[in-house]
Amino acid sequence: MxxxxxxxxxxxxxxxxxxxxxxxxxxxxxxxxxQRPNQVIEAEADFYRHHNANAHRGLYMLGEEATELxxxxxxxxxxxxxxxxxxxxxxxxxxxxxxNLIAYGWGRKFLQPGDEVLITEMEHHxxxxxxxxxxxxxxxxxxxxxxTDDGLLDxxxxxxxxxxxTKLLSVTGMSNALGTITPLAMLIQAAHAVGALVxxxxxxxxxxxxxxxxxxxxxxxxxxxxxxxxxxxxxGLYAKPELLEAMDPMFGGGEMIREVFHDxxxxxxxxxxxxxxxxxxxxQVGLGAAIDYLNALGMDAVxxxxxxxxxxxxxxxxxxxxxxxxxxxxxxxxxxxxxWFKEVHPHDLATILxxxxxxxxxxxxxxxxxxxxxxxxxxxxxxxxxxxxKEEVDALVDALAxxxxxxxx
Amino acid sequence: MALDDIxxxxxxxxxxxxxxxxxxxxxxxxxxxxxxxxxxxxxVFANIADGTVAEVTFQGAGCSISQxxxxxxxxxxxxxSVEGAKRMTADFRGMMAGEVEPDEDVFxxxxxxxxxxxxxxxxxxxxxxxxxLQDALDGAGEASGVQPHTVS
Numbered sequence: 001m002x003x004x005x006x007x008x009x010x011x012x013x014x015x016x017x018x019x020x021x022x023x024x025x026x027x028x029x030x031x032x033x034x035q036r037p038n039q040v041i042e043a044e045a046d047f048y049r050h051h052n053a054n055a056h057r058g059l060y061m062l063g064e065e066a067t068e069l070x071x072x073x074x075x076x077x078x079x080x081x082x083x084x085x086x087x088x089x090x091x092x093x094x095x096x097x098x099x100n101l102i103a104y105g106w107g108r109k110f111l112q113p114g115d116e117v118l119i120t121e122m123e124h125h126x127x128x129x130x131x132x133x134x135x136x137x138x139x140x141x142x143x144x145x146x147x148t149d150d151g152l153l154d155x156x157x158x159x160x161x162x163x164x165x166t167k168l169l170s171v172t173g174m175s176n177a178l179g180t181i182t183p184l185a186m187l188i189q190a191a192h193a194v195g196a197l198v199x200x201x202x203x204x205x206x207x208x209x210x211x212x213x214x215x216x217x218x219x220x221x222x223x224x225x226x227x228x229x230x231x232x233x234x235x236g237l238y239a240k241p242e243l244l245e246a247m248d249p250m251f252g253g254g255e256m257i258r259e260v261f262h263d264x265x266x267x268x269x270x271x272x273x274x275x276x277x278x279x280x281x282x283x284q285v286g287l288g289a290a291i292d293y294l295n296a297l298g299m300d301a302v303x304x305x306x307x308x309x310x311x312x313x314x315x316x317x318x319x320x321x322x323x324x325x326x327x328x329x330x331x332x333x334x335x336x337x338x339x340w341f342k343e344v345h346p347h348d349l350a351t352i353l354x355x356x357x358x359x360x361x362x363x364x365x366x367x368x369x370x371x372x373x374x375x376x377x378x379x380x381x382x383x384x385x386x387x388x389x390k391e392e393v394d395a396l397v398d399a400l401a402x403x404x405x406x407x408x409x
Numbered sequence: 410m411a412l413d414d415i416x417x418x419x420x421x422x423x424x425x426x427x428x429x430x431x432x433x434x435x436x437x438x439x440x441x442x443x444x445x446x447x448x449x450x451x452x453v454f455a456n457i458a459d460g461t462v463a464e465v466t467f468q469g470a471g472c473s474i475s476q477x478x479x480x481x482x483x484x485x486x487x488x489x490s491v492e493g494a495k496r497m498t499a500d501f502r503g504m505m506a507g508e509v510e511p512d513e514d515v516f517x518x519x520x521x522x523x524x525x526x527x528x529x530x531x532x533x534x535x536x537x538x539x540x541x542l543q544d545a546l547d548g549a550g551e552a553s554g555v556q557p558h559t560v561s
Binding site for chain 1: 411412415416421446448449450470471472473475528531539
């Protein structure tokens with residue numbers, strides 16, 4: 001198994017050398033957003049310094065360079081997720097926009113009363129609310145795959161949930177609130193067997209493990225750039241080309257049209273019919289650099305590093321007396337670990353850990369159905385990436401002791 | 410910053426032994442709110458009659474700051490006139506905005522929450538219960554404080 005040197009990786013991330021008060025920053029909120037290496041920061045700055053122009057418009061050298069860099073990033077993103085054509089990637093601001101584009105462009109056009117959309121109780125709000133809106137607008141029905149007590153999808157009743165009425169299954173590949181890796185290959189096969197399409201929320205999966213969307217045969221894959229070292233507002237939606245052809249655009253405006261008349265307009269070819277107005281060009285170029293960075297490490301090595309650190313963190317947190325939500329084996333999950341430490345409210349815990357330089361998330365993680373399922377208003381969540389070390393896990397666990405000191409009555 | 414500023418003994422005392430944390434039978438006002446950021450929920454019950462806040466209780470789940478603030482509030486406003494309770498609510502918000510220097514004789518234990526001002530993201534935890542109380546006090550103004558009134 002290929003590996004990489006974590007200290008070398010860390011030296012590429014300038015923010016990791018800053019302090020919080022007098023403590024070194026221990027950044028453990030990667031499921032919310034990752035940090036960026038110099039290579040990405042420089043790629044974005046370099047675009048502005050040397051190549052900035054609007055893409056697909058200027059008939060001059062800068063315009064050509066900007067277009068080439070922007071489209072180059074699209075090709076990189078396509079290859080990164082195993083898509084054989086760059087045209088199957090629509091650039092978006094990230095997963096939320098991608099899910100909304102599926103729900104609007106496909107859902108509102110094709111869903112009808114009697115149809116069902118199947119999602120799961122472990123979804124992020126961005127894979128719930130767009131489907132509530134689309135099913136309410138079309139008269140279709142929204143159904144949920146429930147969860148087991150140990151944070152897995154409860155597939156015992158799948159046959160009655162996934163039926164001929166199901167037009168789409170939309171499911172996360174890796175839960176942001178529980179860490180759970182879902183059995184995508186099996187779910188996609190089962191959905192296709194009843195004629196349903198499958199949308200995969202790849203926000204947490206794509207940054208952390210190798211994904212081959214064509215081997216999986218997923219119909220849609222939503223991708224976040226800022227969770228995989230890219231700039232904010234970078235990311236995309238993969239969709240099978242015939243689906244992109246069939247879908248309606250969500251935004252009307254410049255660039256997405258072919259011809260405009262008084263009473264109607266015709267659409268540009270895919271993916272451009274979905275990219276109205278000036279896009280986040282520098283950000284997607286930065287995402288291209290992030291992909292280069294991850295490819296140089298190797299996604300198998302990225303996963304191996306996170307398996308190692310997640311296993312260590314699970315062990316140490318359980319040893320410290322934390323209650324963990326989601327799978328207890330590293331192989332079954334990603335590096336986002338939701339927990340309660342004794343009776344300390346997650347908000348109090350986050351404040352105390354911050355005093356030790358440790359940044360974790362406290363809250364419902366945009367997954368209120370998960371919180372309700374497990375009977376908690378919120379959880380604390382530590383989440384890891386390529387630059388995190390076991391020493392940082394130790395810093396987290398050591399800081400828990402301070403919370404213990406304050407809240408043990 | 411030091412954790413002593415926020416986790417003062419009096420705050421932890423109200424958190425571990427909250428005062429007036431119960432449903433109030435026959436409450437004339439019952440108002441609820443939640444903090445969507447953290448999932449904290451709080452319900453405030455109040456008996457307000459003849460322009461006086463006779464009794465206030467609360468129920469809910471939340472962090473030490475939101476719970477202790479609610480507990481202290483129930484003690485601080487009991488017996489005050491509606492106008493007096495409104496003034497106190499405004500002063501508390503002012504303290505949490507760093508704009509009002511609290512009168513320790515009036516504020517009592519509540520002064521302890523002043524340290525939360527150094528933790529801007531936690532200020533809304535401290536203010537949550539007072540926002541709910543404000544709904545009840547406003548309701549008292551509208552309804553002359555005699556009809557049962559529910560705001561959610």
